[in-house]
Amino acid sequence: xxxxxxxxxxxxxxxxxxxxxxxxxxxxxxxxxxxxxxxxxxxxxxxxxxxxxxxxxxxxxxxxxxxxxxxxxxxxxxxxxxxxxxxxxxxxxxxxxxxxxxxxxxxxxxxxxxxxxxxxxxxxxxxxxxxxxxxxxxxxxxxxxxxxxxxxxxxxxxxxxxxxxxxxxxxxxxxxxxxxxxxxxxxxxxxxxxxxxxxxxxxxxxxxxxxxxxxxxxxxxxxxxxxxxxxxxxxxxxxxxxxxxxxxxxxxxxxxxxxxxxxxxxxxxxxxxxxxxxxxxxxxxxxxxxxxxxxxxxxxxxxxxxxxxxxxxxxxxxxxxxxxxxxxxxxxxxxxxxxxxxxxxxxxxxxxxxxxxxxxxxxxxxxxxxxxxxxxxxxxxxxxxxxxxxxxxxxxxxxxxxxxxxxxxxxxxxxxxxxxxxxxxxxxxxxxxxxxxxxxxxxxxxxxxxxxxxxxxxxxxxxxxxxxxxxxxxxxxxxxxxxxxxxxxxxxxxxxxxxxxxxxxxxxxxxxxxxxxxxxxxxxxxxxxxxxxxxxxxxxxxxxxxxxxxxxxxxxxxxxxxxxxxxxxxx
Amino acid sequence: xxxxxxxxxxxxxxxxxxxxxxxxxxxxxxxxxxxxxxxxxxxxxxxxxxxxxxxxxxxxxxxxxxxxxxxxxxxxxxxxxxxxxxxxxxxxxxxxxxxxxxxxxxxxxxxxxxxxxxxxxxxxxxxxxxxxxxxxxxxxxxxxxxxxxxxxxxxxxxxxxxxxxxxxxxxxxxxxxxxxxxxxxxxxxxxxxxxxxxxxxxxxxxxxxxxxxxxxxxxxxxxxxxxxxxxxxxxxxxxxxxxxxxxxxxxxxxxxxxxxxxxxxxxxxxxxxxxxxxxxxxxxxxxxxxxxxxxxxxxxxxxxxxxxxxxxxxxxxxxxxxxxxxxxxxxxxxxxxxxxx
Numbered sequence: 001x002x003x004x005x006x007x008x009x010x011x012x013x014x015x016x017x018x019x020x021x022x023x024x025x026x027x028x029x030x031x032x033x034x035x036x037x038x039x040x041x042x043x044x045x046x047x048x049x050x051x052x053x054x055x056x057x058x059x060x061x062x063x064x065x066x067x068x069x070x071x072x073x074x075x076x077x078x079x080x081x082x083x084x085x086x087x088x089x090x091x092x093x094x095x096x097x098x099x100x101x102x103x104x105x106x107x108x109x110x111x112x113x114x115x116x117x118x119x120x121x122x123x124x125x126x127x128x129x130x131x132x133x134x135x136x137x138x139x140x141x142x143x144x145x146x147x148x149x150x151x152x153x154x155x156x157x158x159x160x161x162x163x164x165x166x167x168x169x170x171x172x173x174x175x176x177x178x179x180x181x182x183x184x185x186x187x188x189x190x191x192x193x194x195x196x197x198x199x200x201x202x203x204x205x206x207x208x209x210x211x212x213x214x215x216x217x218x219x220x221x222x223x224x225x226x227x228x229x230x231x232x233x234x235x236x237x238x239x240x241x242x243x244x245x246x247x248x249x250x251x252x253x254x255x256x257x258x259x260x261x262x263x264x265x266x267x268x269x270x271x272x273x274x275x276x277x278x279x280x281x282x283x284x285x286x287x288x289x290x291x292x293x294x295x296x297x298x299x300x301x302x303x304x305x306x307x308x309x310x311x312x313x314x315x316x317x318x319x320x321x322x323x324x325x326x327x328x329x330x331x332x333x334x335x336x337x338x339x340x341x342x343x344x345x346x347x348x349x350x351x352x353x354x355x356x357x358x359x360x361x362x363x364x365x366x367x368x369x370x371x372x373x374x375x376x377x378x379x380x381x382x383x384x385x386x387x388x389x390x391x392x393x394x395x396x397x398x399x400x401x402x403x404x405x406x407x408x409x410x411x412x413x414x415x416x417x418x419x420x421x422x423x424x425x426x427x428x429x430x431x432x433x434x435x436x437x438x439x440x441x442x443x444x445x446x447x448x449x450x451x452x453x454x455x456x457x458x459x460x461x462x463x464x465x466x467x468x469x470x471x472x473x474x475x476x477x478x479x480x481x482x483x484x485x486x487x488x489x490x491x492x493x494x495x496x497x498x499x500x501x502x503x504x505x506x507x508x509x510x511x512x513x514x515x516x517x518x519x520x521x522x523x524x525x526x527x528x529x530x531x532x533x534x535x536x537x538x539x540x541x542x543x544x545x546x547x548x549x550x551x552x553x554x555x556x557x558x559x560x561x562x563x564x565x566x567x568x569x570x571x
Numbered sequence: 572x573x574x575x576x577x578x579x580x581x582x583x584x585x586x587x588x589x590x591x592x593x594x595x596x597x598x599x600x601x602x603x604x605x606x607x608x609x610x611x612x613x614x615x616x617x618x619x620x621x622x623x624x625x626x627x628x629x630x631x632x633x634x635x636x637x638x639x640x641x642x643x644x645x646x647x648x649x650x651x652x653x654x655x656x657x658x659x660x661x662x663x664x665x666x667x668x669x670x671x672x673x674x675x676x677x678x679x680x681x682x683x684x685x686x687x688x689x690x691x692x693x694x695x696x697x698x699x700x701x702x703x704x705x706x707x708x709x710x711x712x713x714x715x716x717x718x719x720x721x722x723x724x725x726x727x728x729x730x731x732x733x734x735x736x737x738x739x740x741x742x743x744x745x746x747x748x749x750x751x752x753x754x755x756x757x758x759x760x761x762x763x764x765x766x767x768x769x770x771x772x773x774x775x776x777x778x779x780x781x782x783x784x785x786x787x788x789x790x791x792x793x794x795x796x797x798x799x800x801x802x803x804x805x806x807x808x809x810x811x812x813x814x815x816x817x818x819x820x821x822x823x824x825x826x827x828x829x830x831x832x833x834x835x836x837x838x839x840x841x842x843x844x845x846x847x848x849x850x851x852x853x854x855x856x857x858x859x860x861x862x863x864x865x866x867x868x869x870x871x872x873x874x875x876x877x878x879x880x881x882x883x884x885x886x887x888x889x890x891x892x893x894x895x896x897x898x899x900x901x902x903x904x905x906x907x908x909x910x911x912x
Contacts, residue, residue, distance in 0.1 A: 041726045178751040181772070187751060198726040198747040402724035432723050433848075434686045434731055480814065490810045492790045494722060496685070498848035500790070520791065538722070540810045 032097035093284035098153035106222035134238035139353025149393030162399035166195035241281035252304035257297035258329035264289035277333035365415030368559035373550035390446035397438035405429030426533035470531030471553035479546035491535035501528035633828020650911035657702035660861035663907035673711030692840035692853035697737030704741035718746035718773035768806035788844030821890035834860035866897025
């Protein structure tokens with residue numbers, strides 16, 4: 001191994017701070033993928049599967065604004081907050097898996113030459129947009145409408161993984177397994193590729209196409225503007241950008257060495273102008289500029305002093321010097337502390353947020369009087385207005401659901417505010433009686449952590465009774481025994497409560513063709529029905545089931561109760 | 572004449588013309604060559620494009636062993652010690668060596684339909700299953716597979732029922748159904764499942780099949796025991812079968828001729844079946860029955876375990892008997908009934 005030109009040993013080429021950064025990014029990205037991978041019944045084993053969502057300080061701060069509490073593990077946001085106050089936006093280029101994804105694909109498909117790269121990495125006015133987005137989202141959160149999940153990078157990535165990438169990996173594992181099995185091998189060798197091993201059917205998700213287009217679009221934008229999402233849209237980046245004005249360390253440019261060559265912009269991730277006055281709020285602390293500087297003019301320093309006022313002489317005349325050394329750079333400024341947002345734009349953003357609240361909240365779907373009957377929430381979910389204060393649309397619950405019943409809501413069920421929040425679709429799955437996984441993984445308490453006893457209403461929860469998700473109804477016009485002289489009652493068979501919530505009127509019946517059949521005509525006992533939907537899922541009238549659940553009667557809402565007496569005696 | 576434009580070069584021309592010609596020829600071949608020619612895609616009447624259905628069959632005589640004129644058909648063991656009872660019941664019908672030979676691949680089908688703990692009686696008792704697995708292993712089985720296609724999510728059903736742990740600890744392999752594991756099974760003479768998706772993978776290379784079913788009340792067919800247990804091997808839209816539940820159970824008897832069955836009467840889910848959900852729906856049965864005649868075992872269970880001797884037998888008993896696949900009059904078959912421990 002040859003030493004470097006400057007005489008330093010060869011390994012300083014390899015073991016640079018940027019190499020450490022790439023290694024760290026790979027580690028956090030792998031950790032993120034691993035935690036998603038274990039978010040499945042047979043792999044859970046007590047891993048902190050929602051860790052990245054919990055350390056996301058935007059989740060902690062926004063839910064603190066909306067609920068005035070910090071739920072369960074959300075204090076872990078401090079793990080990101082404190083490094084930010086010391087070092088700046090290190091999260092963005094060292095830990096954030098979404099940032100890593102963008103950086104990787106931006107690098108992979110980069111066909112620009114150096115001159116172009118330098119131009120693309122200059123700061124632009126459009127990068128203000130993220131601060132406006134952040135402000136609108138935080139104002140909305142303060143009003144009790146939590147919409148950060150639409151664009152928060154961790155929520156967005158978890159959701160994308162859960163409803164597009166994970167089922168795609170299942171498909172790959174399935175086909176590869178079949179291919180191997182057809183040739184006499186053991187197809188289960190590739191089950192590690194599957195994100196839902198042992199799922200009896202391929203999982204499907206409502207609106208997966210849209211979420212898929214979104215991720216391809218956002219990643220594809222890196223070809224036009226590098227780190228487009230991070231620089232332009234990311235509300236978490238904006239939050240950390242605002243906070244990084246307090247950071248003690250920053251990149252510092254030595255104006256006596258800098259020749260204004262702009263080469264530091266070649267790989268600048270944040271477009272933070274290291275060649276001039278460093279924009280602290282934009283800097284991702286990726287250290288590429290230090291690497292690229294041919295003059296060794298850049299360094300990461302503790303509390304560097306702005307030097308502009310200490311320069312003696314005139315730059316234009318070439319007589320300027322700093323502490324006795326002549327200035328080589330023509331740009332004396334070295335730091336811009338705050339985000340590039342004029343005060344009037346902050347005010348504009350705040351007003352936008354204030355107005356957005358009534359626009360969203362006065363839509364019928366999210367209100368007790370206009371709710372959609374198919375907005376059936378998972379067990380343990382808090383009342384709808386409280387739910388909208390908590391749910392970050394990360395879709396971890398949807399990811400972990402073993403029956404695939406949990407689906408991202410469309411505009412139809414939850415309105416815009418409820419977009420991508422979990423709702424149940426009983427033609428896809430059903431809520432398994434002895435399962436509380438969704439309540440385990442929810443990072444914000446939109447689905448409160450419940451025990452099995454609490455869900456099925458036994459032991460100390462006997463008095464409160466089981467958690468009802470809704471109530472099942474019979475559509476007698478489509479029911480085989482009721483309207484088609486045909487025996488059936490699969491619904492009664494699978495009804496999991498005891499005594500069963502479905503009873504039958506049994507009747508000997510002479511059919512049109514003279515055959516005598518016994519028809520068990522089912523009816524509902526609403527006091528016993530918990531709305532789990534297994535009857536709807538198993539009903540052989542597949543396309544529009546003859547028994548179906550709607551949200552009325554759900555435990556979580558007093559406004560949507562059905563029966564005068566919630567529960568009759570425990571016979 | 573002055574040359575004012577560059578003429579195409581010979582080599583370039585030949586390349587272009589050759590490529591264009593080859594593409595045209597290839598396209599022409601694929602679309603016009605007769606269907607049986609190599610690389611032809613021609614499908615004049617749409618028949619070639621239809622999916623081909625491959626059908627599989629279980630062995631002609633199923634997995635049954637030679638019937639014996641002397642050995643009892645029903646081996647009943649009553650008592651407290653389940654392990655001893657499982658052994659005694661199998662010993663009563665000839666011992667495990669009559670059924671399992673060294674080197675066999677044995678499929679055991681418990682009932683794991685629901686995500687319930689074992690005490691609730693909706694699933695096979697894991698203690699009984701573990702005993703059975705040990706006994707089969709002692710007989711020299713090469714591989715023991717435990718398989719079921721539950722109604723609720725398979726992972727959690729196997730987990731909560733205790734079947735997974737019991738089976739794995741006793742040395743068996745668990746087969747959970749995934750979409751790739753089903754093939755169309757041909758059951759000659761069946762009314763409903765002449766061709767139907769069947770949980771096929773565990774049966775690849777299998778030599779013997781043993782059913783182990785709990786004794787359960789059933790809302791529609793009134794009793795779910797060893798014959799109904801095979802329902803858990805069906806895939807597809809099986810919920811349609813409730814329109815003729817007795818007919819499908821009769822088909823199941825035709826589909827699966829097991830080596831023997833074990834009626835797990837350790838617990839009896841006597842009401843709210845087949846799901847149950849309360850200990851109040853379950854009573855101790857203190858009985859294990861091994862049998863080479865599923866129907867006789869079920870009839871025994873109906874009368875002795877469910878205690879419904881005064882009611883008429885469910886319709887499927889007569890249907891299965893009419894096909895000559897079992898004897899619903901359990902008192903007429905040879906029984907060895909023993910108190911164990």
